[in-house]
Amino acid sequence: MAAPRDTPQRRAIEAVLAAADGFCTAQDVHARLRAEGHGTGLATVYRHLAALVEQGRVDVVTSPGGEARYRSCSGSHHHHLTCTECGRSVEVRIDAIERACARVGAEHGFRDVHHTIELSGVCDAHPAP
């Protein structure tokens, strides 16, 4: 299951992810490709998505509903703040959190500590209470 090289399909998939400004489901990507006329198969979409994630060019978040959501992103370490109303998401970097996570891990005798952080809320494009 070697990582597929660069192909037109991969470029199309990356284009869709770049165009969406929030996370989208693999199924979404597939549907949009179809809508644009590309006859790309579902299996191919999953293959490339997995490869892109492996390369760090795309982020995945498995939502509580059990589906994976993908989003193209910068390669460096960061987290996402996603709007629950419109799906728009922003990359954020919070040093305080990085430090706190490392410290807590050490306090409990854990090493090689990794963390996953997802922030969600309602962005200012929606009516305030």
Next chain:
Amino acid sequence: MAAPRDTPQRRAIEAVLAAADGFCTAQDVHARLRAEGHGTGLATVYRHLAALVEQGRVDVVTSPGGEARYRSCSGSHHHHLTCTECGRSVEVRIDAIERACARVGAEHGFRDVHHTIELSGVCDAHPAP
């Protein structure tokens, strides 16, 4: 889909979760109940697990593989530090993170900001490098 009241099945499920000292899959819970002789059905396990989560008596984490993992926990706000080797997990509370998350949300114009944090690493019960 009203929450099921307290029943022998629910007690059995809570017992299994309490006995495991890490997260377990709904399927795991079901298998263990079967192994113990209870003829509890899978649907019932899912129903109670969902209800317990709703009540805040149990935590869920949807793992990257797309399966939900459950663990009984204290009702108050906290996060988990889980060992990737043995699955043992510890509840942690990190004020610095709570504050940082709230601040970042505000900075980007988001309100009602929630966060999900998962910490993982290798605990001291395993050979050090």
Next chain:
DNA sequence: ACTGATTTTGAGAATCATTCTCATTCTCAG
């Protein structure tokens, strides 16, 4: 360009966790 070898593709089948359906069983008040 032509050949052969290798990789990628895509349609549909196969998986697997989770949810739904519904007839049966339980619980409890009266």
Next chain:
DNA sequence: CTGAGAATGAGAATGATTCTCAAAATCAGT
């Protein structure tokens, strides 16, 4: 004891993801 409503559990249904495999695209060397 009786009846209403809640809970149960077996199996079907769903839906996302993965696998299979034959056909199509790509590439190196000529």
